[in-house]
Amino acid sequence: MTKVHNYSAGPCILPQEVLKQASEAVINFNNLNLSILEISHRSKDFIEVMDNAIALVKELLNVPSGYSVLFLQGGASLGFYISAINVMKKDGKGAYLDTGVWSAKAIKEAKRLGSVEVIASSKDKNYNSIPKSFEVPGDADYLHYTSNNTIYGTQFKTVPQSSIPLICDMSSDIFSKEIDVSKYDMIYAGAQKNMGPAGTTLYIVKDELLGKTGRDIPSMLDLQVHIEKESMFNTPPVYPIYVSMLNLQWLKKNGGVKWIEGINNQKAELLYAEIDRNPLFKGIVEKEDRSNMNVTFVLTDESKSEAFDAAWKAANISGIKGHRSAGGYRASMYNALPLESVQALVDVMQAFEKTNG
Amino acid sequence: MTKVHNYSAGPCILPQEVLKQASEAVINFNNLNLSILEISHRSKDFIEVMDNAIALVKELLNVPSGYSVLFLQGGASLGFYISAINVMKKDGKGAYLDTGVWSAKAIKEAKRLGSVEVIASSKDKNYNSIPKSFEVPGDADYLHYTSNNTIYGTQFKTVPQSSIPLICDMSSDIFSKEIDVSKYDMIYAGAQKNMGPAGTTLYIVKDELLGKTGRDIPSMLDLQVHIEKESMFNTPPVYPIYVSMLNLQWLKKNGGVKWIEGINNQKAELLYAEIDRNPLFKGIVEKEDRSNMNVTFVLTDESKSEAFDAAWKAANISGIKGHRSAGGYRASMYNALPLESVQALVDVMQAFEKTNG
Numbered sequence: 001m002t003k004v005h006n007y008s009a010g011p012c013i014l015p016q017e018v019l020k021q022a023s024e025a026v027i028n029f030n031n032l033n034l035s036i037l038e039i040s041h042r043s044k045d046f047i048e049v050m051d052n053a054i055a056l057v058k059e060l061l062n063v064p065s066g067y068s069v070l071f072l073q074g075g076a077s078l079g080f081y082i083s084a085i086n087v088m089k090k091d092g093k094g095a096y097l098d099t100g101v102w103s104a105k106a107i108k109e110a111k112r113l114g115s116v117e118v119i120a121s122s123k124d125k126n127y128n129s130i131p132k133s134f135e136v137p138g139d140a141d142y143l144h145y146t147s148n149n150t151i152y153g154t155q156f157k158t159v160p161q162s163s164i165p166l167i168c169d170m171s172s173d174i175f176s177k178e179i180d181v182s183k184y185d186m187i188y189a190g191a192q193k194n195m196g197p198a199g200t201t202l203y204i205v206k207d208e209l210l211g212k213t214g215r216d217i218p219s220m221l222d223l224q225v226h227i228e229k230e231s232m233f234n235t236p237p238v239y240p241i242y243v244s245m246l247n248l249q250w251l252k253k254n255g256g257v258k259w260i261e262g263i264n265n266q267k268a269e270l271l272y273a274e275i276d277r278n279p280l281f282k283g284i285v286e287k288e289d290r291s292n293m294n295v296t297f298v299l300t301d302e303s304k305s306e307a308f309d310a311a312w313k314a315a316n317i318s319g320i321k322g323h324r325s326a327g328g329y330r331a332s333m334y335n336a337l338p339l340e341s342v343q344a345l346v347d348v349m350q351a352f353e354k355t356n357g
Numbered sequence: 358m359t360k361v362h363n364y365s366a367g368p369c370i371l372p373q374e375v376l377k378q379a380s381e382a383v384i385n386f387n388n389l390n391l392s393i394l395e396i397s398h399r400s401k402d403f404i405e406v407m408d409n410a411i412a413l414v415k416e417l418l419n420v421p422s423g424y425s426v427l428f429l430q431g432g433a434s435l436g437f438y439i440s441a442i443n444v445m446k447k448d449g450k451g452a453y454l455d456t457g458v459w460s461a462k463a464i465k466e467a468k469r470l471g472s473v474e475v476i477a478s479s480k481d482k483n484y485n486s487i488p489k490s491f492e493v494p495g496d497a498d499y500l501h502y503t504s505n506n507t508i509y510g511t512q513f514k515t516v517p518q519s520s521i522p523l524i525c526d527m528s529s530d531i532f533s534k535e536i537d538v539s540k541y542d543m544i545y546a547g548a549q550k551n552m553g554p555a556g557t558t559l560y561i562v563k564d565e566l567l568g569k570t571g572r573d574i575p576s577m578l579d580l581q582v583h584i585e586k587e588s589m590f591n592t593p594p595v596y597p598i599y600v601s602m603l604n605l606q607w608l609k610k611n612g613g614v615k616w617i618e619g620i621n622n623q624k625a626e627l628l629y630a631e632i633d634r635n636p637l638f639k640g641i642v643e644k645e646d647r648s649n650m651n652v653t654f655v656l657t658d659e660s661k662s663e664a665f666d667a668a669w670k671a672a673n674i675s676g677i678k679g680h681r682s683a684g685g686y687r688a689s690m691y692n693a694l695p696l697e698s699v700q701a702l703v704d705v706m707q708a709f710e711k712t713n714g
Contacts, residue, residue: 004390008397011595019392023383026376033361035376037554037600040365040676073430073556077591078577105576112573192592197394199430199556199594216469219462220435234434235549237556238368239596243394319397 005341056248080109095140100127148173153296196244298328362698413605437466452497457484505530510653553601655685
């Protein structure tokens with residue numbers, strides 16, 4: 001069958017060889033003659049999967065000692081609340097940077113627990129940029145930000161300076177580029193972009209951050225409980241963790257985060273260059289804040305949208321319609337999207353210029 | 358390869374034809390030339406999966422109108438808290454029946470929210486039976502019980518009489534026998550026994566039960582939020598829901614819950630008859646409370662355990678070691694375990710009697 005150029009915003013494209021292994025394990029895992037779906041999560045074979053997945057996260061991101069790595073459930077949506085309840089003291093305060101929908105949701109959940117100070121926001125510019133000047137309140141328990149906004153297509157290029165514990169929702173760009181984990185006190189990320197399929201959520205947390213809120217925390221939301229039980233407090237989402245492990249193995253084998261960062265840069269340069277060059281298109285985000293993961297753009301003449309949609313669909317390109325709250329187009333270029341798929345989109349844009357320019 | 362008789366306590370055996378379809382969809386789902394793991398959860402194709410899964414639950418369990426069906430995350434372990442926070446009023450009270458580990462965990466999480474009254478417990482008999490005489494307090498907001506205890510091997514054979522809303526953790530016996538949903542106000546169940554693989558949790562909830570607590574509930578724990586968004590408030594655990602749908606299709610195609618109940622009864626009668634007949638074994642649970650899902654038993658002479666373990670392992674039987682907190686043996690006989698696998702175990706027990714009796 002013809003190859004699909006899969007620009008899905010998440011759940012998103014995964015490497016073919018990962019999918020092949022993932023498919024085989026549903027029939028016969030580890031030559032047990034049993035499916036990965038029907039073995040005990042406390043079996044030797046699955047404990048090995050969990051241990052490998054955790055070890056790969058630590059290795060690929062150079063996680064320093066003193067941090068724990070957890071595979072939990074609930075996505076970033078539960079992470080918004082979990083991050084706050086585990087760190088915001090009773091009568092404490094959380095500081096937030098607002099870069100759009102995901103930050104706003106994090107802020108909403110944190111407000112249930114106490115005081116929230118939004119120290120900077122790009123809302124008045126329709127979130128087309130990343131706020132750069134802000135003062136971090138020394139009396140807040142933490143500073144929270146979203147590293148990449150999938151909807152508007154913005155991305156932090158530097159880590160915010162913070163004198164207080166730093167928490168980051170890194171759902172949409174973790175494993176896409178090198179990071180310095182030691183600058184963070186907590187990172188959380190839904191798996192379904194660069195880590196694996198939907199259904200598990202990664203937490204990387206500095207152990208000493210926890211246990212200081214004076215709050216009673218429900219067991220399933222308590223990161224200390226999960227650390228103590230090594231992500232096995234209850235039945236974990238076995239298959240999403242297994243496929244994440246396979247995908248991290250793929251990343252390691254090919255050269256790790258530094259390797260994929262190089263490719264991701266190439267992909268982004270190729271597409272942004274075409275958007276800037278081609279008079280039929282324009283970007284919607286300030287250049288210095290453009291995301292390497294989600295490239296947003298519009299037609300300079302919206303009346304051509306029907307013709308353009310037909311053109312990319314004919315080229316087997318899938319999933320570049322913009323998010324319903326942003327409109328236009330969004331090319332999500334996660335790790336497994338090959339450079340050839342970006343070239344295919346650029347080719348469509350160039351051909352479209354010739355026939356419609 | 359030789360067939361494994363998979364008695365795993367959960368995640369547990371799934372039908373071979375379900376696994377085959379589940380494996381294929383990881384490579385090519387719905388002939389999209391894309392994996393089920395790499396498509397958007399908001400795509401037409403996945404929305405159809407979610408709709409089908411919900412419709413199958415409603416059909417197979419005859420869910421009356423006025424109830425919502427949700428596929429969420431977190432397992433029963435998060436359900437312990439979700440069920441309480443959505444129903445227990447501020448300064449309200451929950452009533453609980455205590456039948457062992459899972460009930461105790463539900464009680465622990467509910468106590469974080471308010472008053473809990475344990476109205477009956479079989480703890481003093483090491484949970485070898487189901488409490489039958491209890492008075493339901495009219496001033497409690499709900500009565501909670503666990504329909505089947507996987508560890509001790511006990512099961513409610515009738516629905517507790519209750520004048521107040523009835524909530525049931527049905528994780529380990531839902532879809533194994535016919536139930537009257539109208540007797541319940543909320544049912545919740547981790548998928549990984551008779552519904553599908555680990556990673557999603559089913560909620561069946563009477564709409565009018567909700568919205569009465571006066572509590573502020575975090576979005577991801579608020580069943581009204583999930584009902585409003587039709588289980589799509591955030592990215593759902595796509596693959597566990599898909600495989601659950603396949604498994605419910607399998608159940609429907611073969612004759613539904615009534616059909617599987619007949620087979621489950623046959624399996625239980627066969628094994629319990631052998632336990633009662635064979636002088637080398639004895640059951641540990643009061644006969645009238647024996648679970649059809651998890652059959653627990655011990656050797657009458659524990660010194661023979663090494664020889665017995667060798668015998669069942671040689672017959673390709675897997676997973677009948679008892680839970681670490683109960684000891685002995687536990688044969689978990691979920692829907693997909695065929696009668697032949699139970700016969701294989703009975704054959705081993707009979708052969709063992711001949712050589713060791």
